[in-house]
Amino acid sequence: MNSLEEIRRAIRSGEWTRPTAGLAPGILQANLVVLPKRYAYDFLLFCVRNPKPCPLIEVTDPGSPVPVKTAPKADLRTDVPRYRIYRNGELAREAFDITEEWTEDAVSFLIGCSFTFDALLLNAGIPVRHVEEGVNVPMYRTPIPCEPAGMFRGPLVVSMRPLSPANLIRATEITSRYPEIHGGPVHVGDPAAIGIRDLDQPDYGDPVPIREGEIPVFWACGVTPQAVAMESRPDWMITHAPGHMLITDTPLFWEQGGADSHAFSLTDKNGP
Amino acid sequence: MNSLEEIRRAIRSGEWTRPTAGLAPGILQANLVVLPKRYAYDFLLFCVRNPKPCPLIEVTDPGSPVPVKTAPKADLRTDVPRYRIYRNGELAREAFDITEEWTEDAVSFLIGCSFTFDALLLNAGIPVRHVEEGVNVPMYRTPIPCEPAGMFRGPLVVSMRPLSPANLIRATEITSRYPEIHGGPVHVGDPAAIGIRDLDQPDYGDPVPIREGEIPVFWACGVTPQAVAMESRPDWMITHAPGHMLITDTPLFWEQGGADSHAFSLTDKNGP
Numbered sequence: 001m002n003s004l005e006e007i008r009r010a011i012r013s014g015e016w017t018r019p020t021a022g023l024a025p026g027i028l029q030a031n032l033v034v035l036p037k038r039y040a041y042d043f044l045l046f047c048v049r050n051p052k053p054c055p056l057i058e059v060t061d062p063g064s065p066v067p068v069k070t071a072p073k074a075d076l077r078t079d080v081p082r083y084r085i086y087r088n089g090e091l092a093r094e095a096f097d098i099t100e101e102w103t104e105d106a107v108s109f110l111i112g113c114s115f116t117f118d119a120l121l122l123n124a125g126i127p128v129r130h131v132e133e134g135v136n137v138p139m140y141r142t143p144i145p146c147e148p149a150g151m152f153r154g155p156l157v158v159s160m161r162p163l164s165p166a167n168l169i170r171a172t173e174i175t176s177r178y179p180e181i182h183g184g185p186v187h188v189g190d191p192a193a194i195g196i197r198d199l200d201q202p203d204y205g206d207p208v209p210i211r212e213g214e215i216p217v218f219w220a221c222g223v224t225p226q227a228v229a230m231e232s233r234p235d236w237m238i239t240h241a242p243g244h245m246l247i248t249d250t251p252l253f254w255e256q257g258g259a260d261s262h263a264f265s266l267t268d269k270n271g272p
Numbered sequence: 273m274n275s276l277e278e279i280r281r282a283i284r285s286g287e288w289t290r291p292t293a294g295l296a297p298g299i300l301q302a303n304l305v306v307l308p309k310r311y312a313y314d315f316l317l318f319c320v321r322n323p324k325p326c327p328l329i330e331v332t333d334p335g336s337p338v339p340v341k342t343a344p345k346a347d348l349r350t351d352v353p354r355y356r357i358y359r360n361g362e363l364a365r366e367a368f369d370i371t372e373e374w375t376e377d378a379v380s381f382l383i384g385c386s387f388t389f390d391a392l393l394l395n396a397g398i399p400v401r402h403v404e405e406g407v408n409v410p411m412y413r414t415p416i417p418c419e420p421a422g423m424f425r426g427p428l429v430v431s432m433r434p435l436s437p438a439n440l441i442r443a444t445e446i447t448s449r450y451p452e453i454h455g456g457p458v459h460v461g462d463p464a465a466i467g468i469r470d471l472d473q474p475d476y477g478d479p480v481p482i483r484e485g486e487i488p489v490f491w492a493c494g495v496t497p498q499a500v501a502m503e504s505r506p507d508w509m510i511t512h513a514p515g516h517m518l519i520t521d522t523p524l525f526w527e528q529g530g531a532d533s534h535a536f537s538l539t540d541k542n543g544p
Contacts, residue, residue: 041316045316048328050317061422069419
């Protein structure tokens with residue numbers, strides 16, 4: 001199963017229901033949050049006000065299951081391998097297909113995913129500890145509040161990667177160019193300064209060893225928008241199941257440099 | 273009249289009603305669009321989908337006249353030197369104070385302004401033709417459609433600066449770091465390629481001479497969101513009058529590098 005078409009077909013048919021890490025390397029993967037239109041303004045504004053944890057890749061028109069910009073061949077009702085359906089902020093059930101749940105006013109938010117993030121570091125020759133160890137990245141719920149927007153509020157969740165000073169500098173340079181997948185770090189060094197008590201006890205994911213001379217480096221984490229959406233208890237919400245991302249139709253390095261990656265391209269899309 | 277406090281007071285009292293170009297150098301100035309809440313989702317999504325012409329700096333809560341993030345000491349009802357009030361897409365009147373017009377569901381959008389843009393180029397030693405000539409920058413309405421969102425749709429407006437090849441490269445490098453004030457260029461060279469027939473006949477602003485060896489360079493322009501909002505004919509809308517910007521409380525280079533300028537700063541705002 002190599003081509004994007006084959007992967008898409010396997011996920012759509014329900015044949016592939018496992019996490020998407022490592023699938024379709026070089027293709028942008030995305031977190032999914034689906035909300036009814038009545039919550040969409042507040043959630044959109046929340047993402048705009050908190051771009052580091054919630055970097056928006058695309059927002060669909062109400063009722064449309066097609067992300068026309070980043071995944072025009074995908075159907076959001078079938079093309080995520082595993083969904084979570086929440087009612088009033090509680091997980092109601094998981095599903096492999098949400099066609100039955102879909103509504104005419106469903107608005108889908110695609111948000112940058114850090115799977116693509118680790119690939120950036122590895123490509124630059126920067127070892128990533130949780131990849132070396134074969135575990136999930138350690139994530140911490142900080143006491144730092146995101147900027148609220150309407151009904152949505154909640155704390156910033158961060159991921160942590162231990163790095164040597166030289167790699168810390170290089171990783172900051174590289175990730176700062178990609179605001180669509182969380183951008184540069186939000187903190188470096190003392191975990192207590194951002195309210196983390198014990199690095200060995202992450203709130204999500206797995207702990208990783210920090211070697212002598214290494215500094216913990218913290219990035220805003222894509223778990224934030226789901227955690228915030230859950231805390232805010234909308235009566236209906238669907239997300240991907242953690243790790244089971246939407247694989248878009250968009251190559252990872254679709255616009256070199258990253259800073260303008262949300263810009264529309266005259267030659268590709270709007271040209272004469 | 274030098275300090276930000278003095279300028280703010282002069283504008284608020286109605287003493288200063290002229291354009292803000294050159295006022296408070298080093299302070300971010302912003303375009304203003306005020307809409308009732310019922311239009312806010314569509315307009316917010318329009319800005320998110322078209323970040324080059326519509327780089328969002330801040331969106332206020334409904335009814336709040338205070339941009340808490342970028343201009344916490346300002347009042348949007350009094351602190352723009354000259355406003356325009358539109359009804360059904362038509363200019364109804366100008367005003368120096370919109371306190372009487374303000375509503376409980378007014379949502380204000382602050383959008384990056386190119387006054388700050390020219391300062392960036394000049395600071396880097398790049399001559400800017402319309403500044404040299406003492407005229408307004410030439411702006412062109414292209415036939416290139418912005419990505420629509422709900423009721424909002426319309427063409428991309430661009431500004432043009434003629435540059436030598438070396439300055440073109442440097443200006444692209446510099447402006448690309450500042451997506452909040454339109455980012456890098458959208459086109460370089462042949463005006464016909466983006467549907468501009470005659471550079472000597474700009475749709476807004478003034479024509480400027482292009483010297484031998486220079487190449488016209490086009491950037492997305494902050495006139496776009498107002499033009500689009502007008503075309504879409506919301507029944508009520510207030511904007512600043514062209515050139516009469518909101519002067520924020522935010523230093524221009526508030527976050528070095530630009531790419532992360534929308535990021536919240538842990539140390540400044542969310543720190544322990």
